[in-house]
Amino acid sequence: MMKYYDRSRSICEWERLDEWRDKIRTSLAGGETSRISPFHLLSLAGFSAAEQRRCADVWMSGRLAASAEARSELDFDFDRPPQTKIRLGYLSADFQEHATAYLLAETLEAHDRDRFELYAYSYGADDGGAMRQRLQHCFDRFIDLGDLTIADCAKAIYSDRIDILIDLKGYTRGTRSEILTYRPAPIQVNYLGYPGTMGGDFCDYIISDNYVTPPASAGDYSEALACMPGSYQPHGCDVAIGRPSSRAEQGLPADGFVFCCFNQAYKIMPETFDIWCRLLYNTPGSVLWLLKNSQAKGRLRNEAYQRGISPERLVFADEVPQPEHLARLRLADLVLDTAPYNAHTTASDALWVGVPLVTCTGDTFASRVAGSLLRAVNLEQLIAEDADAYYALALALSSHPQRLAEIRQQLQQNRLSVALFDSAAYTLHLEALYQTMWDRHLAGQLPAAIGQTC
Structure with missing residues (x-):
């Protein structure tokens, strides 16, 4: 079931979405542990944070049972004297040209090496690129786990x-x-890499903030909430932007409003696409600029046609290196967010280059990320509380160029002073969370909510 659903969502094949929702709920209720990846639920409308936790719990329960004997044989013991420095191990497959790497690099570089030792545990491919080399220099040790077993x-x-x-x-x-x-x-x-709970009992804390995970939502997470004072997401200020691009180079019309969304196709739900087409209909001469997905491109153009929109008003952008991407992004007039799985890196990138973003907030981590980023650049007025308000806000901005120009100017003037792009301050706050976690551990205290209010 999930293999077919995964393919369908990646190409915007929406005909069976209601059927998938019903099947997933039935599977969850029956405690089926191996059929529903928690990642799939993040982008599927209609599922609460509590249901996402339930999915993560049942997803892991079978795997935990299967490895119980092997885990028991290892039985790691931590009854040992503390080290001079707190030793941090970052585990990922994405120490390369990847969105997570771009977000985190400056924070890794800013870590206080008098207090922390940094170890990287990589199980992804070595692409040999500049980002890989940059990250290797961030750590005291960079360990390639290669093809080792999970236990090894x-x-x-x-x-x-x-x-x-x-x-x-x-x-x-x-x-x-x-x-x-x-x-x-x-x-x-x-x-950082996953906007939701891991479930089970093997992760002690989740780094978040009080917007993406309000205190009242603590029960929806198996981890204790460790809240940053601004947004949980880092974004450096030493980010290269390529040479200026033109609309003609990007296949965009010389005139007309450019709505933009460079989120992956699996995040686009039909309810959101309905709103986008209404915006195109009521904004003459406008286009919708999307990230190219060869399999989804034809389907999205057909969906637009069925909603009364000429397919040519959907313009598709190729994937390009990060500096070039940031340069062309400036050509957009307004970024439109997806729901319930928001823009993450694509949102903070847009704000970094001065392009406003409109989002519709929800009640899950993934559906509140863009709102967290907007709060961190002092643009809370671009957070809509529901779909109707999201549409009205986007339409108002596309219809009032002066209002939009003022927001763009605010972003350009303030981007080096707002919390979202202050990587040095961000790193200090993150280190304070790590220190609190460690102090609690040394004192024999169980994980509990830590951090500051926004």
Whole structure:
């Protein structure tokens, strides 16, 4: 079931969405543990944060049972004297040209090396690129786990005496987060790569903020909430922007309003696409600029046609290197967010180059990320509370160029002083969370909500 659903959502094949929702709820109610990846639920409208936790719990229960004997044989012990520095282990497949790497690089570089030792545990391919080389210089040790078994990966991490193991993948593609189920470190953290709970009992904290995870939502997460004072998401200010691009170079019309969304196709739901087509209909001469997906392109143009919109008003952009992408992004007039799985890196990138973003907030982590980013650049007025308000706000901005121009000017003037792009301050706050986690552990205290209010 899930293999077919995964393919369908990746190409915007929406005909059976209601059927999939019903099947998923039935599977969850029956405790089926191997058919529903928690990652799939993040982009599917109609599921609450509580249901996402239930999905994560049942997804992991079978895997935990299957590895119980092997985990028991290892039985790692942490009764040892503390080290001079807190040893942080970052676990990921994405230490390369990847959105997570672009977000995190400056924070890794800014870590206080007098207080922390940094270890990287990589199980992704070495692409040999500039980002890979940059990241290798961020760590005291960079360990390629290669094709080691899950158990051997855990042994390697344990032997390095990691104090806090930070998982950057969650349940996203290519994950080996099952390493955490072996408990190779006394403190384990869910951070940045996955906007939701891991479920089970193997992750102690989730790095968040009080907007993406309001205090009242704590029960929807198996982890204790570790809240940053601004947005949970880092974004550096030393980010290269390529040479200026023109509309003609990007296949955009010389005149007319450019709505934009560079989120992956699986995040686009029909309810959101309905709104986008209404905006195109009521904004003469406008276009919708999307990230190219060869399989979804034809379907989206057909869906637009069925909604009364000429297919040519959907313009598709190729994937390009990050500096070139940021340069062309400036040509957009307004970024339209997706729901319930918001823009993440694509949202903060747009704000970095000065393009406003309109989002519709929800009640899950993934549906509140763009709102968190907007709060961190002092643009809360661009957060809509429901779909109708989202449409009205986007239409108002497309119809009132002066109002939109003022917001763009505010972004350009303030981008070097707002919280979202202050990587030095962000790193200090993150380190304070790590320190609190470690102090609680040394004091024999169980994980509990920590951090500051927004």
